[in-house]
Amino acid sequence: xxxLRPALIAVALTLAxxxxxxxxxxxxxxxxxxxxxxxxxxxDAVREHVYVExxxxxDLDGRLDKxxxxxxxxxxxxxxxxxxxxxxxSPYYDNSGRGNESERKIYDSSGPDGNVVKFPLFYDNxxxxxxxxxxxxxxxxxxxxxxxPDIGGKADVLGGKAVIDWLNGRAKAYTADGSPAVADWxxxxxxxIGKSYDGTLANAVAATGVDGLKTIVPISAISSWYRYQRSNxxxxxxxxxxxxxxxxxxxxxxxxQAVRDDMDARDGDDTGDRNPFWAARDYVQGLLGxxxxxxxSVFVVHTVNDLNVKPDNFSTWWQALADRHVPRKIWVGQTQxxxxxxxxxxxxxxxxxxxxxxxxxxxxxxxxxxxxxxxDVEVGPARWITQRDWPxxxxxxxxxxxxxxxxxxxxxxxxxxxxxxxxxxxxxxxxVADVGTANPGRVAFTTGPLPLDLRLSGTPTADLRVKLDRxxxxxxxxxxxxxxxxxxxxxxxxxxxxxxxxxxHGESTEADDACYRKVVTNTATRPxxxxxxGWIDVQNRDSLSRxxxxxxxxxxxxxxxxxxxxxxxxxxxxxxxxxxxxxxxxSEESGTGATVxxxxxxxxxxxxxxxxxxxxxxxKDSATFRGPARVELPQPDPEFSxx
Numbered sequence: 001x002x003x004l005r006p007a008l009i010a011v012a013l014t015l016a017x018x019x020x021x022x023x024x025x026x027x028x029x030x031x032x033x034x035x036x037x038x039x040x041x042x043x044d045a046v047r048e049h050v051y052v053e054x055x056x057x058x059d060l061d062g063r064l065d066k067x068x069x070x071x072x073x074x075x076x077x078x079x080x081x082x083x084x085x086x087x088x089x090s091p092y093y094d095n096s097g098r099g100n101e102s103e104r105k106i107y108d109s110s111g112p113d114g115n116v117v118k119f120p121l122f123y124d125n126x127x128x129x130x131x132x133x134x135x136x137x138x139x140x141x142x143x144x145x146x147x148x149p150d151i152g153g154k155a156d157v158l159g160g161k162a163v164i165d166w167l168n169g170r171a172k173a174y175t176a177d178g179s180p181a182v183a184d185w186x187x188x189x190x191x192x193i194g195k196s197y198d199g200t201l202a203n204a205v206a207a208t209g210v211d212g213l214k215t216i217v218p219i220s221a222i223s224s225w226y227r228y229q230r231s232n233x234x235x236x237x238x239x240x241x242x243x244x245x246x247x248x249x250x251x252x253x254x255x256x257q258a259v260r261d262d263m264d265a266r267d268g269d270d271t272g273d274r275n276p277f278w279a280a281r282d283y284v285q286g287l288l289g290x291x292x293x294x295x296x297s298v299f300v301v302h303t304v305n306d307l308n309v310k311p312d313n314f315s316t317w318w319q320a321l322a323d324r325h326v327p328r329k330i331w332v333g334q335t336q337x338x339x340x341x342x343x344x345x346x347x348x349x350x351x352x353x354x355x356x357x358x359x360x361x362x363x364x365x366x367x368x369x370x371x372x373x374x375x376d377v378e379v380g381p382a383r384w385i386t387q388r389d390w391p392x393x394x395x396x397x398x399x400x401x402x403x404x405x406x407x408x409x410x411x412x413x414x415x416x417x418x419x420x421x422x423x424x425x426x427x428x429x430x431x432v433a434d435v436g437t438a439n440p441g442r443v444a445f446t447t448g449p450l451p452l453d454l455r456l457s458g459t460p461t462a463d464l465r466v467k468l469d470r471x472x473x474x475x476x477x478x479x480x481x482x483x484x485x486x487x488x489x490x491x492x493x494x495x496x497x498x499x500x501x502x503x504x505h506g507e508s509t510e511a512d513d514a515c516y517r518k519v520v521t522n523t524a525t526r527p528x529x530x531x532x533x534g535w536i537d538v539q540n541r542d543s544l545s546r547x548x549x550x551x552x553x554x555x556x557x558x559x560x561x562x563x564x565x566x567x568x569x570x571x572x573x574x575x576x577x578x579x580x581x582x583x584x585x586x587s588e589e590s591g592t593g594a595t596v597x598x599x600x601x602x603x604x605x606x607x608x609x610x611x612x613x614x615x616x617x618x619x620k621d622s623a624t625f626r627g628p629a630r631v632e633l634p635q636p637d638p639e640f641s642x643x
Contacts, residue, residue, distance in 0.1 A: 028074075028081050029131045034367025035352075036359050038129035040074035042507035045128050047072050047108075047115045050173040050181040054162040058140055058147035058155035059256060065140050065147035066174070067159045069166075070105065070116040072124045073133035077185040084189040084214075084362035085167055086127055089137035089160045089205075090198040091149060091248035093120065098198070100342050100498060101516060105136065105143070112144060113176035118512040122341070123193070125506025125514035126351065127358070133186060137163055139201060141256065142248050148256035149248050151241040151263065152204065152225040152281035157288050160205040164190055168212040189362045193217040193354075195339045196309060197248075203317065206296045207289030215361035217354065219301040220309050220337050223317035225281035226274050226544070228309060232560050233272040233537030233544065234474055234587050239264050272537055272589075274544035284320050291320040297361050298326055299354075301340045303333040303378075304565045305490040307586065315459055315564040318390070327370065329357065330390050332566055334378045334488045335495030335521065342496055344382040344521040351505045377566055379455070381488050382521045391458030391566070395608035400447070400577060402600050406436065408445040408577050413600035419443040420598065423473040423581030424591040428530060431580045432480050442580035443598060446482060449572045458608035459564040460532045464579065465599035466558055471549030472539040473594035474582040477562060479532040479605060483573030489524035497522055528576075531569075534562030535583055555599055577605050 030037040051066035058065055077083045090098060097104045098120035107114035116136065119125075124134040140159035141149035150156060165171035168188040173181040190213050192202035199221025206216045222228045229240050237243075242260035249256055266277040280287045298321055302314035314330075321328050331340055331350075340350045359365040375390035387393070403413040426441045435444035462477035488495055496519040506514035539547040541558045550556045569575055579598060582591040 028076055029363070031359075031363070031365055034359070034365055035355055036130040036132075036363060036365070038507070040076060040129045040131060042125060042129050043509050044075045045072050046075055046077070047117065049113075049115055050166075050175060052162050052166045052171055052173040054140060054147075054155075054159045056140070056147070056155050056158050058150055058259065060258070063146075065155065065159065066145065067140060067162055068138040068144040069163055069173070070119070070136045070138075071133060072116070072119055072128055073185060074128060074131060077133065079184050082185060082187045083131050083133050084187050084358075085133045085135055085191070086123055086358065086362075087135045087137055087160075087163065087190055087192045088121065088123060088194045088198055089139055089163070089192065089201045090194060091139040091142040092197065093136065093138055094143040094250050095248060098195075099339065099516070100496075100519065106511065117509075122351070122505045122514055122516065125508060125512065126355070127506075129507050130355070132358070132362070135163070139197075139248070141245070142250070148259040149245040150259065151245050152200065152222070154280070154288060156201060157204045157208060160192070160201050161208050161210050164205065164210045164212045188212045189214045191215045191217065191358055191362055193219070194221075195219040196221065196337065200309075203283045204289065206294050206298070207283040207286070207291060209289065209293030209295050211295070213296045215297040215299065215357065217299045217301070217357070218314075218317075219339055220303065220306055221313065222309055223283050223313045224278075224286075226278035227313055227316070230272055230274070230278070230544075231310075231535040233540030233547065234535040234582075235269060235272045235589055236587055238269050238588055239267065241267055271547065273540065273547055284316055291317070291324060291326075294321065294324065294326055296326075298328045299357050300328065300330045301333075302330075303335050303338060303490075303495075304563075304567070305334055305488065305495065306337050308337040311564050312459075312561070322389075329369070329374055331376045332378065332390055334381070334490065334566075336490040338494050338496055341516070342519045343378070344496070344519055346384070347503065347505070347518070377457075379566065379568060381486070381523045391564075391608060392455070392610045395457050395610050397606050398609050399604045399606050400575065401604045402443070402445040402577060402579075402598070404600065406445050408447045408575065412602075415601045417600040418597050419600060421580060421596055422591070423475075423594045423596060425582045425584040425587075425589070426580055426591075428478065428533075428583060428585040431476065431478060431578050431583070432528060432530060432576070435480075435482070435576060435578065442578055444576060444578045446574045446576040449574060450569055451571065452611075453568055453571050454575075455566070455568045455610040456531065456607055457566050457610050460534070460562045460608070461559065461606040462534050462536075462562060462579075463557070463559045463604050463606060465555055465602035466538065466550075467553060467555045467597040467599070468538065468550050468594045469552050470592055470594035471552065472537060472547075473592050473596050474587070474589060475536050475538060475558060475596070476578075476580045476583040477534045477605065478530050478576075478578040478580075479562065479565075479607065480576035480578060481529045481531050481567070481569050481573055482527070482576050483570060484525065484527050485529070485570060485573070486523050486525045487529055489522040492522050492524070495522050496520065529567075531567045532562040532565045533583070533586075534560055535587065536560045557602075
């Protein structure tokens with residue numbers, strides 16, 4: 001039998017993941033205009049909770065941990081009306097809360113067995129009337145679940161998976177009095193959604209390939225905990241996993257101290273290398289699950305300026321999903337760690353898009369959402385376009401090369417030309433200050449004024465040839481836009497300001513309203529912007545798990561990806577490349593003190609640019625853009641000063 005062609009394989013995989021072409025609506029479900037309609041009473045909905053038995057004993061007390069699941073579902077749901085499920089599993093329900101307004105669960109009694117009367121966020125208010133159950137799940141080790149948090153590890157992953165298994169009759173659950181609880185009111189079709197840790201749990205459970213999880217919506221979510229706390233051997237924060245475990249666990253501190261001590265012992269902070277501790281916490285290619293097992297569709301939301309959950313967490317996950325032909329959609333914003341519900345001017349569109357997505361994947365409604373452009377991209381403050389994918393299709397890779405005298409252009413520098421600096425801990429603001437002035441802690445290079453707008457869409461690559469006088473050094477590569485402009489001010493308030501005015505999405509009760517304060521995008525006029533950032537420990541240049549010191553006095557190639565971006569350099573601005581040592585803005589490490597010599601003739605930064613994009617002609621609202629216009633690329637010659 002001849003092998004299947006790639007296109008046929010893609011079709012086969014898509015069909016294997018997709019729901020039925022058009023599910024038949026159950027009695028009582030109404031579908032109009034490709035959307036389920038609000039025909040059920042929110043006020044009369046069933047509010048209950050169960051404890052799902054997990055397969056782990058994370059607190060080592062000799063008993064399997066139970067996961068607390070708070071449920072709200074239509075009163076009519078049951079054996080005669082089975083409904084799908086939307087799950088937000090979180091460790092934050094009794095500490096920092098959820099959403100821009102930090103909502104916590106509120107119970108109908110102060111005892112441990114009270115039912116929730118206020119579910120955080122709008123999911124319950126909006127989707128329960130439309131025929132969905134909404135489950136707020138306490139991550140193991142948090143709120144009213146058993147166990148100890150293990151920060152991305154076995155308990156995190158298998159606790160959430162157990163809930164999906166229970167919904168599909170494969171796991172046990174109990175009511176508060178110990179009676180068996182059966183989910184006879186659900187179809188078993190489930191979605192997981194959430195921002196930050198909540199979305200991370202969605203990624204983790206999807207990577208197990210659990211049957212019944214039809215779609216996930218990870219928002220600002222982690223796909224690799226190593227990538228969240230490391231960059232190519234450079235450590236962002238020491239002993240972070242144990243710190244976060246202690247933060248989300250509101251039980252007495254001593255209960256899980258042994259678990260936290262074990263994390264500190266295994267996290268590899270002495271090297272920064274990727275070891276089994278981190279491999280178990282990687283959902284792209286890890287020990288507990290990986291992208292090859294994903295059976296759910298995926299709607300990714302992230303922002304390119306999120307320097308909490310840095311955007312390489314979404315870009316690597318997104319590319320891996322694409323390589324597997326997983327049905328997917330993406331929104332890419334420019335604020336910081338912000339939920340799409342709080343993107344300025346996009347709230348109603350977000351709610352409607354999410355509604356159509358869930359209807360498509362949980363009810364099988366053929367509403368056309370998969371026929372639309374795959375990517376919504378913010379290209380300026382509250383200014384969005386749609387395009388067929390992300391990064392922008394047809395991006396062209398330009399090699400920007402440093403040269404003596406601080407210039408940056410398309411031509412290689414003369415042979416044997418070098419520049420040197422010392423690996424000292426330095427803040428980013430110091431790295432990019434006064435780039436025309438020599439600084440012993442960095443080297444800087446800039447183009448001339450740009451003759452046209454250039455949009456970066458994707459992930460730049462730093463490709464440097466370096467020599468050290470010590471076995472290793474940290475390296476930082478910054479791509480900078482020099483030029484006065486008004487930009488998203490993601491440093492202030494995560495990039496948004498919360499207003500007093502509210503709008504409402506869904507139905508309300510006295511205890512749980514569906515109304516939330518509006519937001520606007522913060523902007524600031526600044527003379528420069530650090531566009532892309534990348535860090536590496538030179539001894540990890542070839543492997544994250546097997547370090548190899550660079551012999552002092554010997555040149556070696558150090559090539560790595562920066563964080564991804566989507567950003568437009570404006571005509572008349574200059575592009576800058578800054579290379580330095582340890583970035584104290586994002587790393588707690590100290591500089592090694594090594595002298596770094598850069599071989600300019602064999603160093604470059606490769607940037608994916610989109611040319612011919614008529615951004616200045618696009619409407620500020622949701623324009624449709626399917627790719628760049630055809631352009632003739634300028635050819636570098638002695639007369640041409642493109643950079």
